[in-house]
Amino acid sequence: MEELLQVGVITSTHGIRGEVKVFPTTDDPRRFRDLKKVLLDTGKEKRPLEVESARFFKQFVILKFKGIDNINDVEGYRRCPLLVERADAVPLGTDEYFIADMIGLAVEEEDGTPFGRLTDVITTGANDVYVVESPEHGEVLIPAIKECIREVSVPEGRMKIRLMDGLI
Secondary structure, three states: OOOEEEEEEEEEEEOOOOEEEEEEOOOOHHHHHOOOEEEEEOOOOEEEEEEEEEEEEOOEEEEEEOOOOOHHHHHHHOOOEEEEEHHHOOOOOOOOOOHHHHOOOEEEEOOOOEEEEEEEEEOOOOOOEEEEEEOOOEEEEEEOOOOOEEEEEOOOOEEEEOOOOOOO
């Protein structure tokens, strides 16, 4: 299991006082109100940052980090992911999973027949869509609804599905 989970990506600077505009990659952007610390993944290092303030603007979160008070200090962080440790993650509800834990799950049909491997999760307005790479059918898109997703076991590394008519 991944120990670091992505909660957002810095898209640009905001103003001249060191604030950044963040696109949230979490299901609950309100989590930024209580967020105290993040890790900035620069590609070379994971830099710990303390969140000083968070506010919301359209679909973005405007973050201010302690000790960063100038636009020049954050200019190079565009497109850098913001991560949290699993211990600081928002608790999951029933039938909720972290996407990072789901990628790579073996996918099988209800009868146990191997079907493929989960390679991506697409977030849509209505429900998520699981992208499954199947040796026999290629890339298959499966809606994350109870009629199709019969069982998910992250500890066992597998997911059972029911293929509805028209999916393949």
